[in-house]
Structures are given as C-alpha cells and as structure tokens.
Amino acid sequence: GAGVSQSPSNKVTEKGKDVELRCDPISGHTALYWYRQSLGQGLEFLIYFQGNSAPDKSGLPSDRFSAERTGGSVSTLTIQRTQQEDSAVYLCASSVGTINEQFFGPGTRLTVL
Amino acid sequence: TQLLEQSPQFLSIQEGENLTVYCNSSSVFSSLQWYRQEPGEGPVLLVTVVTGGEVKKLKRLTFQFGDARKDSSLHITAAQPGDTGLYLCAGGSNYKLTFGKGTLLTVNP
Numbered sequence: 021g022a023g024v025s026q027s028p029s030n031k032v033t034e035k036g037k038d039v040e041l042r043c044d045p046i047s048g049h050t051a052l053y054w055y056r057q058s059l060g061q062g063l064e065f066l067i068y069f070q071g072n073s074a075p076d077k078s079g080l081p082s083d084r085f086s087a088e089r090t091g092g093s094v095s096t097l098t099i100q101r102t103q104q105e106d107s108a109v110y111l112c113a114s115s116v117g118t119i120n121e122q123f124f125g126p127g128t129r130l131t132v133l
Numbered sequence: 134t135q136l137l138e139q140s141p142q143f144l145s146i147q148e149g150e151n152l153t154v155y156c157n158s159s160s161v162f163s164s165l166q167w168y169r170q171e172p173g174e175g176p177v178l179l180v181t182v183v184t185g186g187e188v189k190k191l192k193r194l195t196f197q198f199g200d201a202r203k204d205s206s207l208h209i210t211a212a213q214p215g216d217t218g219l220y221l222c223a224g225g226s227n228y229k230l231t232f233g234k235g236t237l238l239t240v241n242p
Contacts, residue, residue: 024175051228062221062234063176070228111175119164119183120225124175 022046024125026112032131033102041097041128045114052095053122054087055111063111069095102132135160137224139233147241149211154236156205156222164225165198165205169218170235176221212240 025044033039045052054066065079069089080086084102089095099106109129113122137158146152156165164183168176180189182198182205189196193216195208205222217240223230 053230055232063223063232065229065231068228076229113175119181120228120230121166121178121181122223122230123178124168126173126175 024112024114024123026110026125026128028128029126030129030131032133034133035104036101038098038100039102039130041099041110041130043095043097043112043114043125045093045095045112046116046123047093049114049116049123050092051115051120052089053113053115054095054097055113056081056108057111057127058108066097066110099130102130104132106130107132135162135224135226135231137222137231137233139220139222139236141236142234143237143239145239145241146212148213150240152209152212152238154207154209154220154222154238156207156233158203158224158231160224160226160231161202162224162226162231163202165202166223166225166230167196167205167207168221168223170221171218176219181225209238212238214240214242216240 027042052069055063068076084100087097109127111127113124115122167179170176180196185200185202187198193210219235221235223232
C-alpha cells in the first residue's frame, strides 16, 4: 500500500507482559516517528529515526520502552513489563524532506489489564 | 520547551455555521501544519504553511500563519457534518513537530 501501516491494530495484554508494535513507513521516507496518544491528551513524541539511527529518544517514558528500525524501513516499538499506564494509542509517522510533513499510520490501541 | 495551545478545546455547532480554531505559541516555528483526526484513525495532514502571514485555502477551510510565525488559525465556512473530527495544529522545528492538544469539533445536522 501507499500509506503508513501499523500492526496490530489492537492489542490487549496483561500487566507485566512484553509487547511489540510494528510500523511500516511509506517507501522512501527516511524519517520515522513514534508518538503516544492518550485520551484527552495531545500527541506525545516518543522517538525519532533518521534511517536506522535514533538521534532523539528523549520522549521514551522509561527504560521499559525501546525501539529499533532496520533496513531504513520497518520499525518496532517494544514495551517490556507493561503497566496499566502504558494503555494508549501508539501512532507511527514517516516523512521525507525539509518541511517535515508527517504521514501517520492508523495506530495501535494498546490496553493493559 | 515549545508549547502550542489550541482553543477552543471543544466546539459543537450546527450545520451551516462558521467557526475559527486558534493555535498559539510563544515560540517561533519554521512551519505550521494542521491535521484532522477521526476516531480510530491516525491524523491526516490538511495543510502546511511556512511563510509568516501566509494564507492557504482548501475548499471551505482557510488557514493562516501569523506574521511572526508563532500562531495560526483555521476558519471553516458553512460547516458540514463531514467536518466533524479532532483538529490538531503542529509546529515544525528542524526534524520535530510539537502538537497542540487539539480542538474536538462536532457539526450537528
């Protein structure tokens, strides 16, 4: 497809379990972003990739959160030992060029019971 | 820390009315983007403005970037139920976008 895709669309897990969220950016987009969106809150920046490198990880809430990107394409966000406060929609976006117009995927809704 | 404040937070109007949503900051941005998000979906880019004072029109939507590139407004003329959604502004600086918390617009038939 032409757009950003994310999987799974929904994930329900138990507290303490690890989860992996996947993002497939638009082909050729060198920049990739992860955001978290909670009810009533704006988009919270998590991490920025340029190619396979992550020059800005400043938004990761704790060391339970990590992300990687391989082949300048697919990215995985991993949350270890999930907590109830991790419940949110996790959005991925990709962009290319200097103006940084970001194109978003549909998100993964994570629910931690 | 760059912050973007959007107002109003909630807006419920009747079909055919006009409305304006505001996005304000004390920081200067190199670009200002507006997105619309519907339930269960990711934000969709509506417009990007990069020049102070710039005005862009997209059908019934008019976007303006402030002269000092610190604020922006979105005006919708003759709103329709299909305009219902969460409107987000985002200020661009280098590689990063700073998002406002959004304006939730409901247009009633």
